[in-house]
Amino acid sequence: MDKKDNQPKNNGNKPRLRFNFYWIYGIVFVALMGLYLMNDFSMSKELGWTDFQRFTADDAFSRIVVHNRKNILEATVKSDFRDRIFTPREVQQLTTEPKVYVRIPSSDKFSDFYDKMVAEKHISTQVTYKESDDILWNILASVGPFVIIILLWLFLMRRMAGGGAGGAGGVFSVGKARAQLFDKNTNVKVTFKDVAGLMEAKQEVEEIVEFLKNPEKYTELGGKIPKGALLVGPPGTGKTLLAKAVAGEAHVPFFSLSGSDFVEMFVGVGASRVRDLFRQAKEKAPCIVFIDEIDAVGRARGKNVNMTSNDERESTLNQLLTEMDGFGSNSGVIILAATNRADVLDKALLRAGRFDRQIHVELPDLNERKEIFNVHLRPIKIDSSVDTDFLARQTPGFSGADIANVCNEAALIAARGGKRFVQKDDFMNAVDRIIGGLEKRTRITTAQERRSIAYHEAGHASISWLLEYANPLVKVTIVPRGKALGAAWYLPEERQITTREQLLDEMCATLGGRAAEEIFLGAISTGASNDLERVTKQAYAMVTYFGMSDQLPNLNYYDSTGQEWGFTKPYSEETARLIDKEVQKIINEQYDRARTILRDNAAKHNQLAEKLLECEVIYSEDLEKIFGKRPWASRSEEIMEQQAADASTTAPHA
Template sequence: MSKENNQNTPKKPRFSSWWVYGVIIALILGFQFFSGSTFSTTKKTTTSELQEYLRNGDIAKIVIIRNAGQAKVFLTEEALQKEVHRDVADKPMLPSSGAVPQYVLDYGDLQNFENDINEIKKENNLDTIVDFDTESNILGDLLLSLLPFALIIGIWIYLMRRMSSGAGGGAGGQIFNIGKSKAKLFDEKTDTRTSFKDVAGLEGAKEEVQEIVEFLKNPDKYTSLGGKIPKGALLVGPPGTGKTLLAKAVAGEAKVPFFSLSGSDFVEMFVGVGASRVRDLFKQAKDKSPAIIFIDEIDAIGRARGKNNFTGSNDERENTLNQLLTEMDGFGTNTNVIVLAATNRADVLDKALMRAGRFDRQIYVDLPDLRERKEIFEVHLRPIKTAETLDLDFLAKQTPGFSGADIANVCNEAALIAARKEKKAVTKQDFLDAVDRIVGGLEKKNKIITPDEKKTIAYHEAGHATVSWMLEHAAPLVKVTIVPRGQSLGAAWYLPEERLIVRPEQMLDEMCATMGGRAAEKVVFNKISTGALSDLEKVTKQARAMVTIYGLNEKLGNITYYDSSGQNEYGFTKPYSEETAQKIDQEISKIIESQYQRAIKLLEDNKDKLTELAERLLEKEVIFKDDLEKIFGKRPFDKEDDQEPATVNGHEAKKEETTENEEDKSKVEE
């Protein structure tokens, strides 16, 4: 039969259980309806008419229904021939199970009603039968008693049908389908619109996943040479670098079914549910192969097993992980199902999950470099209405250390700032203000600061600027401000050099510049304040890293106590002795104090310039690189090929901020 004939054939109506319920209800109502006196000739009468009929000798029998307060009147055969009773003389339309009365009335007080009848009978010497009876509606009473149970059962059936039909929030949320997978299936024709064109940068990662796409599109190309399709690829990298976006692009490019879910979707309060969902997920994927399974934040179920499990609370998670390991290792070479996973905590994943044969490839998605940031800006600027042709190289240079998500936030924030200023298009200055807003926070010009505090803040920030200007390896200064922003009271903004390796002299110069704020307070006021908390936190971390991680201390030598597996954090003992701990503390303190004294000496030698810079800062509140050049002269360490940030409307680009806060609050933005 052709498709057209199939389409023209009328479809038979589907059977529904609601028809059965409807028929039962109709039968009950009909029985009640027909069993009554609706279709009989019974007529309602009054007490006075009854007494008159009784005196005339028309009544053969009166049946008093005590529990209903009603009396039924049966006429004699002679009375039925009279004209006055013609309306009730006809036979009933439907047969009845018993005798049908001709009249019925509602009496008031039973005693009075009975006395009146007996009195009339005695006066007229009548033999009318007076009988007493009680009526019971068996069906009605039965329905009334069963109604609560029927209502409860009906509600229960309704809820169960709703949950089993998917109205209860998806397959995983149903009481009968709780073991079903909660993965969302993206249709390759409609849902997955993302392609590799939408993923800027990440060239190395894209190459790896493009090969996976090629596996799915043309598997024979590889299997014909004896190769096997990889079973899994793990995307690892800091938050916001585009791991999930890359997986979406794979789904869009491969044109295959794409199952997406989070690692937490396997977790449930019921025992065994996680493992059941894993089985169901892989069963669905195999049925639709070739397919891709993407598990975001896999560390939710993939943590290393048996590590300090004192309470047994993670047994269910371990069962889920065991099932995942079994499913991944149980794939045949011809199933064409590939598992993609993403995490920023690869160090805590189980070793069995990371081995070859499960996740054959680990793709590291790093923070974008200068060229990649430019490409990311190009992608996110497409929907932005700009007033001019933006210098993307300039914007990329002002955002070192920004992830793809951060850059997207910069573009969105710039558009919001332009809209707030009633602009018709976004300008370059809006992007610079957006970087300021994201890195440092919102300006708080209405914050109440006393003149003495403001002077201290000005000298503190001037100290940072002066020391960093005098040191070769310190980051180039962009601007200094004493306008409160976010949680900070003042900030010195730098544009740090992007380095792959860092030398000891570079770290020491940065530490010296960071201590310049407290050193300036000591040199000028001979007092120190709590405003340097963020500086102390930063230099302490740097000094500790030099001693315990990078092996840059001569006294301790070439040794590190860093554990890349992340297992040390669960231990109860330090990986060194108490004597070594004392040495570490001494060396950390020695490094910090030496840089503090170095900063004090630099500031004492340039105290007049420090004072001039602080006074200008108090006057203008915000000063730029040009102001420092007027006071200190050209910085001797600047490279000739370095491009200085362009000034736009009196502002310049900025990135790294060192902030000082009220009392014990502080923040360092890097």
């Protein structure tokens, strides 16, 4: 068949006008205006000048208004003369005070006539002269308020229909779900190739996609498709990106919405939206429903922060629980959800049958960071100096979002410098910028303050170099960054567990700045406030969480299940005092240890501080020249030392 045959024939006719609901408002408005004008003129009648003179002589008018410029007057007829001036049919239509209008020769002639009537007939008619009388202005003054009210009402209705609480359908569809539908006709470009790392998490969700594509592979063995999968992990690790990849890979309808889309100020709206969402999903089955930030609606019941139950939120959660696994059948509908606060979710939501799988999306390790860098470096023009292995080693603890930010910031820094390619220095500066903050070389500091900062940072660097388990140093600077007047960057070892000796060495290195101020300057300052905060938290964690105290061994006062004890602590007041004493003991011991190390290496510390005052920025190679090579240097430290001049920041320490 020819393509032309499929096209609709117009036969030369003009296209039909589409009906618009606002036409009705226009017709009603015109009708009201016509009725108003007809009613207004129905109360008036034109009289000739001769008849007017005759009725005026009989004192038939109570009031006359003369319009000078138009040579027209309006006369209000007395009730006794209605039958003489108006016909019986006109009298029946009169609803208010009747008027007549007369075209006069001129205002002067009317004035002469009126003076004559007063003198001869002694008439009592009141006369008023007006320079101008705009009939259009009178109409607007009378009808204008109603027009404004109608226009305001139309505006509000249009806003409610367009983007208000009711969504696209207006106030009448406030209970409709706001899910965004992706199907085979939607161009979703994100695939599993764009998700670097997350091998275990990708395997879980890929299996769900494979089940939808080839269900016989699993059903032949008696397996059933999982009803739901919950993505749990810190912010920026790629939970939403993984869901986008599922939408791009799965050739089934994909509904995407946020948990906050269910929450509304109207009672019953959340539950209605849940019902509508699952109704649409059942019609499109098999399909996938993705709920991002599900903690907005799935918070545990009876634990509202305002100490009062939120019936609307709980009713929404109850409806969600029923739809996910109730008496109704939801075969073919798979629920994907993401949250970084799984501890606050309701237990009924987490049970098997609703979310059969909890997929933990953790921070990437060294190899995964390398893959993430390779993904984000695709659109960036780099030269041969950029090494993804080196970048991955310099960014421990970075999430996928952090790495994307590093790549973008490096490109901006290179563009700011007028470069044609992004180089390794740009990436190093980008990491420094993101972690440490922006350099503030214009900040005013006195010579005494600079000396105090230099000795403080040299204390951190010296002790971290001399202790076995302290994090190896990368760079030290006394140039202000962000809120810090000085900073030291380290390359922490990626480990899954930490021993007591490692924690104590880290605490000792953290207290090295305060100890250096006391020993070499003879006065302490407020610059160590951040150090003291970190050390205090770490010491309390050792005593109350890790059971690393001599007086309170093997005790843990933290509930990882998410249950709360209310307003009471899980220990007595006597135990609380003992915890405080143990914390103070641990901190004092490490502070004395730091002072001892600095006294034993005073000359080298002072040499390092003077070097820092001179150069403002020093690297690990400078410490190696002063203190010698660390006897317990690891492979990562050796690689770091080879590229120390370009080393980046990972964990700023002020």
